[in-house]
Amino acid sequence: MMYKIFGKNCKRVFVGETDRPLDTRLKEHRKKMESISGDFNRAERARAARICNKSAITDHICNQNHVIDWENVKLIDYESDKTGRLIRDAVRIRKKRAGR
DSSP, rough: OOEEESSSSSSOEEEEEEOOOOHHHHHHHHHHHHHHSSSSHHHHHHHHHHHHHHSHHHHHHHHHHHHEHHHEEEEEESSSSHHHHHHHHHHHHHHHHTTO
Protein backbone atom coordinates (compact mmCIF):
# COMPACT_ATOMS: atom_id res chain seq x y z
CA MET A 1 0.00 0.00 0.00
CA MET A 2 0.98 3.60 -0.47
CA TYR A 3 0.27 6.38 1.99
CA LYS A 4 0.65 10.15 2.51
CA ILE A 5 1.90 11.78 5.68
CA PHE A 6 1.31 15.51 6.08
CA GLY A 7 3.22 18.14 7.98
CA LYS A 8 1.24 19.65 10.83
CA ASN A 9 2.82 23.10 10.77
CA CYS A 10 3.90 23.22 7.11
CA LYS A 11 2.65 22.21 3.67
CA ARG A 12 5.02 19.26 3.20
CA VAL A 13 3.58 15.92 2.14
CA PHE A 14 5.52 12.67 2.35
CA VAL A 15 4.59 9.61 0.30
CA GLY A 16 5.61 6.15 1.42
CA GLU A 17 5.02 2.52 0.59
CA THR A 18 4.87 -0.63 2.67
CA ASP A 19 3.78 -4.24 2.39
CA ARG A 20 3.03 -4.40 6.12
CA PRO A 21 0.01 -3.01 7.96
CA LEU A 22 -0.02 0.79 7.85
CA ASP A 23 -0.19 1.06 11.66
CA THR A 24 3.04 -0.96 11.93
CA ARG A 25 4.87 1.31 9.47
CA LEU A 26 3.62 4.47 11.17
CA LYS A 27 4.80 3.18 14.55
CA GLU A 28 8.27 2.71 13.02
CA HIS A 29 8.26 6.29 11.70
CA ARG A 30 7.13 7.64 15.09
CA LYS A 31 9.72 5.62 16.98
CA LYS A 32 12.47 7.12 14.81
CA MET A 33 11.11 10.62 15.44
CA GLU A 34 11.11 10.05 19.19
CA SER A 35 14.68 8.75 19.09
CA ILE A 36 16.03 11.99 17.57
CA SER A 37 14.59 14.40 20.13
CA GLY A 38 15.99 15.33 23.51
CA ASP A 39 19.33 16.21 25.08
CA PHE A 40 22.24 14.11 23.81
CA ASN A 41 25.80 13.37 24.73
CA ARG A 42 28.32 13.22 21.86
CA ALA A 43 27.72 9.53 21.02
CA GLU A 44 23.94 9.93 21.13
CA ARG A 45 24.13 13.03 18.93
CA ALA A 46 26.15 11.08 16.33
CA ARG A 47 23.58 8.26 16.40
CA ALA A 48 20.73 10.76 16.01
CA ALA A 49 22.50 12.37 13.04
CA ARG A 50 22.65 8.98 11.30
CA ILE A 51 18.91 8.51 11.90
CA CYS A 52 18.18 11.96 10.46
CA ASN A 53 19.43 10.78 7.08
CA LYS A 54 17.22 7.66 6.94
CA SER A 55 14.14 9.14 5.24
CA ALA A 56 12.60 12.34 3.94
CA ILE A 57 10.48 12.55 7.11
CA THR A 58 13.42 12.28 9.50
CA ASP A 59 15.42 14.76 7.40
CA HIS A 60 12.55 17.24 7.54
CA ILE A 61 12.10 16.85 11.30
CA CYS A 62 15.83 17.23 11.96
CA ASN A 63 16.41 20.16 9.62
CA GLN A 64 13.17 22.12 9.98
CA ASN A 65 12.06 21.10 13.47
CA HIS A 66 8.53 20.61 12.14
CA VAL A 67 5.74 18.42 13.48
CA ILE A 68 4.11 15.54 11.59
CA ASP A 69 0.32 15.17 11.52
CA TRP A 70 0.13 11.50 12.52
CA GLU A 71 -3.65 11.58 12.96
CA ASN A 72 -4.38 12.44 9.31
CA VAL A 73 -2.27 9.94 7.38
CA LYS A 74 -4.08 8.90 4.20
CA LEU A 75 -3.99 5.61 2.33
CA ILE A 76 -3.67 6.62 -1.33
CA ASP A 77 -3.15 3.41 -3.27
CA TYR A 78 -2.92 -0.33 -2.91
CA GLU A 79 -0.46 -2.40 -4.89
CA SER A 80 0.34 -5.94 -3.73
CA ASP A 81 3.44 -6.25 -5.92
CA LYS A 82 6.58 -4.76 -4.34
CA THR A 83 8.09 -3.71 -7.68
CA GLY A 84 4.83 -2.04 -8.68
CA ARG A 85 4.75 -0.11 -5.37
CA LEU A 86 8.32 1.07 -5.79
CA ILE A 87 7.64 2.23 -9.35
CA ARG A 88 4.47 4.07 -8.31
CA ASP A 89 6.35 5.64 -5.38
CA ALA A 90 9.16 6.81 -7.67
CA VAL A 91 6.69 8.26 -10.19
CA ARG A 92 4.84 10.20 -7.46
CA ILE A 93 8.11 11.59 -6.11
CA ARG A 94 9.27 12.70 -9.57
CA LYS A 95 5.91 14.32 -10.31
CA LYS A 96 6.03 16.14 -7.00
CA ARG A 97 9.58 17.41 -7.66
CA ALA A 98 8.52 18.56 -11.12
CA GLY A 99 5.64 20.50 -9.57
CA ARG A 100 2.84 18.47 -11.10
